Amino acid sequence: MAIAAFITKRLIQGVFTVWFIATATFFAMHNVPGDPLLNERAMTEAIRANVEAKYGLDKPLGTQYLIYLSNLTRGDFGISFTQENRQVNDIIREHFPVSAILGVLAVLFAAVGGILWGALTALYRNRIPDYLIMFFVILGISVPSFVIAALGQLVIVNMNSALGITLFPVAGWGTLGHMLVPSMVLGLGTMAYLTRLMRSSMLEIVSSDYVRTAKAKGLPPARIFAKHQLRNAILPVITVLGPAIAAITTGGFVVELVFAIPGLGRYFVQAVQQLDYTVIMGTTVFYGAFLVFMVIFVDVLYGLIDPRVRMS
Amino acid sequence: MAESDQISTDDSYASEAGRQLAFYAVFAILLLGIVIYGLSFVVKLTGGGASGKAVDFENNSITISVAYDPPQLDSMRATDASSFLVLAHVLEGLISNDEDNNLAPGVAERWEIREDGAIFWLRDDAMWSDGKSVTAHDFEFAWKRVVDPKTASEYAFLLFPVRNAEAITEGQMPVSSLGVTAVSDRELRVEFERPTPYFEKLVAFVTYFPAREDFVNSTDGRYASSADTMLYNGPYTVDEWVLGASMRWSKNPYYWNDNKGFLDEINVAYITTDVNAKLNLFKDGQITDTALSASMLPEAMERRWQIDRLMDGTVFFMEFNHRDGRLTNNRNFRRALQLAQDPAELVYKVLKEAAYVPADSLFPSWVRGAEDFLHNEYPPHRSETDIALAREHLELARDELGLTEFPPIVILTGDSSMGLLTAEYYQELYKRNLGLEIRIDAQIFKQRLAKMTSGDFDIVMAGWGPDYDDALTFGDLFSSWNLNNRGRYSSSEMDAQVRIAQAELDPVKRAAAFGEIQRLVHDDVVIIPMYERGVAFVVDPQLVGFRRRSVGPEVDYNYVQLTPLRKP
Numbered sequence: 001m002a003i004a005a006f007i008t009k010r011l012i013q014g015v016f017t018v019w020f021i022a023t024a025t026f027f028a029m030h031n032v033p034g035d036p037l038l039n040e041r042a043m044t045e046a047i048r049a050n051v052e053a054k055y056g057l058d059k060p061l062g063t064q065y066l067i068y069l070s071n072l073t074r075g076d077f078g079i080s081f082t083q084e085n086r087q088v089n090d091i092i093r094e095h096f097p098v099s100a101i102l103g104v105l106a107v108l109f110a111a112v113g114g115i116l117w118g119a120l121t122a123l124y125r126n127r128i129p130d131y132l133i134m135f136f137v138i139l140g141i142s143v144p145s146f147v148i149a150a151l152g153q154l155v156i157v158n159m160n161s162a163l164g165i166t167l168f169p170v171a172g173w174g175t176l177g178h179m180l181v182p183s184m185v186l187g188l189g190t191m192a193y194l195t196r197l198m199r200s201s202m203l204e205i206v207s208s209d210y211v212r213t214a215k216a217k218g219l220p221p222a223r224i225f226a227k228h229q230l231r232n233a234i235l236p237v238i239t240v241l242g243p244a245i246a247a248i249t250t251g252g253f254v255v256e257l258v259f260a261i262p263g264l265g266r267y268f269v270q271a272v273q274q275l276d277y278t279v280i281m282g283t284t285v286f287y288g289a290f291l292v293f294m295v296i297f298v299d300v301l302y303g304l305i306d307p308r309v310r311m312s
Numbered sequence: 313m314a315e316s317d318q319i320s321t322d323d324s325y326a327s328e329a330g331r332q333l334a335f336y337a338v339f340a341i342l343l344l345g346i347v348i349y350g351l352s353f354v355v356k357l358t359g360g361g362a363s364g365k366a367v368d369f370e371n372n373s374i375t376i377s378v379a380y381d382p383p384q385l386d387s388m389r390a391t392d393a394s395s396f397l398v399l400a401h402v403l404e405g406l407i408s409n410d411e412d413n414n415l416a417p418g419v420a421e422r423w424e425i426r427e428d429g430a431i432f433w434l435r436d437d438a439m440w441s442d443g444k445s446v447t448a449h450d451f452e453f454a455w456k457r458v459v460d461p462k463t464a465s466e467y468a469f470l471l472f473p474v475r476n477a478e479a480i481t482e483g484q485m486p487v488s489s490l491g492v493t494a495v496s497d498r499e500l501r502v503e504f505e506r507p508t509p510y511f512e513k514l515v516a517f518v519t520y521f522p523a524r525e526d527f528v529n530s531t532d533g534r535y536a537s538s539a540d541t542m543l544y545n546g547p548y549t550v551d552e553w554v555l556g557a558s559m560r561w562s563k564n565p566y567y568w569n570d571n572k573g574f575l576d577e578i579n580v581a582y583i584t585t586d587v588n589a590k591l592n593l594f595k596d597g598q599i600t601d602t603a604l605s606a607s608m609l610p611e612a613m614e615r616r617w618q619i620d621r622l623m624d625g626t627v628f629f630m631e632f633n634h635r636d637g638r639l640t641n642n643r644n645f646r647r648a649l650q651l652a653q654d655p656a657e658l659v660y661k662v663l664k665e666a667a668y669v670p671a672d673s674l675f676p677s678w679v680r681g682a683e684d685f686l687h688n689e690y691p692p693h694r695s696e697t698d699i700a701l702a703r704e705h706l707e708l709a710r711d712e713l714g715l716t717e718f719p720p721i722v723i724l725t726g727d728s729s730m731g732l733l734t735a736e737y738y739q740e741l742y743k744r745n746l747g748l749e750i751r752i753d754a755q756i757f758k759q760r761l762a763k764m765t766s767g768d769f770d771i772v773m774a775g776w777g778p779d780y781d782d783a784l785t786f787g788d789l790f791s792s793w794n795l796n797n798r799g800r801y802s803s804s805e806m807d808a809q810v811r812i813a814q815a816e817l818d819p820v821k822r823a824a825a826f827g828e829i830q831r832l833v834h835d836d837v838v839i840i841p842m843y844e845r846g847v848a849f850v851v852d853p854q855l856v857g858f859r860r861r862s863v864g865p866e867v868d869y870n871y872v873q874l875t876p877l878r879k880p
Contacts, residue, residue: 034758042795176352225329262557
């Protein structure tokens with residue numbers, strides 16, 4: 001029961017957060033310098049007025065906001081400014097799955113890799129495997145994703161031309177081969193971060209009272225490691241995993257660009273550059289809601305893994 | 313700390329726990345494998361058209377890449393290069409362009425341009441992709457839809473030579489009053505607002521392409537937003553369009569012209585603006601052609617690729633703000649800036665892009681005059697740097713303006729690296745040569761346009777590309793009524809010449825007017841031309857008939873045929 005009440009409370013908070021995001025974005029966007037309807041070719045006053053009327057930009061800002069909110073509650077984000085025949089809903093529906101698949105895979109790589117490498121470095125602290133892995137971790141955290149993406153692609157090209165066959169596709173989307181390398185590239189930074197987090201968390205726990213007690217009681221090391229050390233060390237990792245999922249799924253713009261992947265990230269970034277109001281609003285609110293949901297999801301997951309959280 | 317050291321250095325603990333970890337690792341990798349396997353089924357549903365081969369002889373098809381997904385394919389409202397590219401392959405206007413960029417019959421078999429109008433006689437074997445014939449009514453409908461205020465077409469201005477078009481867009485006259493009539497299925501009559509000798513070149517442009525009324529009405533306001541809400545009358549049809557992901561064009565079986573559209577299929581499999589990604593795709597044999605930036609040229613030469621280049625049509629210049637009260641309204645001041653620079657230095661020493669050439673004129677080198685290239689008929693004034701003379705003009709300007717010291721000049725530019733580099737070059741140049749203080753105002757595209765339109769600049773780094781293949785697309789830019797004249801240059805002499813260029817039927821006199829406009833732009837220092845943008849590119853040698861164009865679609869696959877390479 002308590003968990004149901006907890007979820008309900010968090011969901012209500014979440015809705016309020018999303019409303020706040022929508023409102024802030026709406027007014028911030030309208031205050032960004034630049035005119036969304038201006039294009040390379042100048043329009044006559046009459047043509048411009050026709051276009052303004054079409055998008056409802058001829059109404060006062062307050063009215064536009066109210067219309068926007070009422071459309072939002074019906075789940076309608078409107079028509080894109082730059083892609084006139086396309087509903088923002090359609091754009092999200094068609095392209096988010098691509099970003100999501102890429103993101104899910106990247107997060108899986110990151111989480112599995114981060115936890116395993118982190119545990120390994122903690123076990124072999126201050127020995128060769130630790131030094132070696134931590135060296136790559138520092139690289140992974142500090143090298144930006146566009147460099148890694150470009151390098152990754154270059155490696156594929158050179159590998160393909162050396163082998164004489166297309167082992168991995170250079171870019172594009174549609175098959176298993178297309179998603180492996182981009183998702184690894186996308187997950188790499190998070191994997192490095194999680195490795196470091198896992199390592200420090202493991203080391204903290206290994207010196208805790210309960211592990212010492214377990215050792216003193218003569219429990220087998222494998223059991224101490226699995227039941228006490230690993231399980232407790234994972235908790236902080238799970239905590240950051242929620243925002244990480246959202247960050248990876250929304251932050252794939254560079255990877256999507258380099259690997260020509262038809263994800264939502266491209267629309268997110270281009271819309272801001274082109275002041276495509278409806279797409280900016282649609283993607284921001286969607287991603288905002290997604291992030292909020294992920295955080296709630298992780299909180300619930302946390303409760304399942306750690307009984308102490310459930311109790312309180 | 314000491315305790316943890318004790319435990320973690322405990323070898324037996326580490327090795328036993330390590331074994332447990334290895335067990336988990338195997339388990340996790342297995343799980344990962346299962347998830348990936350599952351996702352590989354889902355991923356197929358989300359689109360993508362990568363075929364794995366740039367040239368496929370078996371299916372007589374090619375795979376290409378484009379920078380952007382077309383926002384929509386409604387020819388009556390399209391305004392962007394990616395839409396023009398697709399439309400040039402799937403629709404055809406009354407008049408078309410042949411392989412060598414000359415006008416060629418399209419849907420119209422023959423035509424006649426008179427002083428007060430034009431008549432087009434349509435061929436009877438031009439068909440829509442549903443097998444019905446393309447008629448004069450389809451053009452009448454499309455043109456009326458363009459100027460209809462409800463359509464809100466941004467390119468409606470291209471139809472202004474047609475009688476009443478401008479008044480209709482302003483809502484002052486009914487749409488039915490547009491000066492175009494389908495006399496019969498095969499004959500289209502056009503009445504002009506004013507004499508329009510270049511009308512045949514306009515008609516070749518996308519905005520003048522046909523659309524069939526019954527079909528457009530049946531799409532419920534979503535015409536050309538997907539592959540099946542559109543009809544085609546060009547060499548290819550769009551068979552499949554996964555928005556934002558891929559497109560497949562197939563040969564249009566109903567297309568009349570046997571000298572166009574030789575391929576069975578064109579796969580647009582990759583959509584990316586990343587030039588490096590495109591180069592990698594080309595190297596891997598996934599796409600047929602790609603543009604090369606300066607940094608890629610050494611590698612391209614090492615690989616012995618055949619590199620071509622072509623002007624992409626656009627000319628870039630420094631446009632002055634001629635509004636009253638601006639420093640740049642002073643002719644001597646502008647002359648000083650003109651004399652103190654050299655476009656060749658900018659292009660060869662600063663920008664260093666292989667396919668760029670220094671510009672001396674508003675008209676790019678490929679623009680045609682009466683018989684020959686306009687530059688051959690009316691050679692532009694080559695710029696010569698003369699710092700001493702520039703300083704004299706600067707002193708004259710100082711006296712005329714009654715200034716003791718010049719205030720800082722604002723150069724408005726885009727936020728691209730090229731825009732910034734150019735602005736910084738001039739900042740340094742004018743500081744060194746004329747002692748002028750320059751402030752750079754770098755803005756995102758829409759904001760730069762907003763500032764250009766409101767006149768919030770002294771000098772703006774601007775560019776202009778052609779809409780149609782006639783000198784007038786550049787020539788009327790600085791007429792006082794042109795809304796794209798964002799520096800608000802205004803002179804009666806210029807306006808008079810533009811009017812001649814618009815209406816003169818004699819090609820020689822018309823070319824002379826362009827010559828005059830070119831001279832005025834230089835003498836009055838309306839702008840300072842900087843460079844013509846070009847593109848270096850490489851094409852798979854198995855393609856014959858590939859074209860890049862300065863006007864219209866930037867790449868043209870309409871004439872492409874596949875030929876196997878001869879073995880050496």
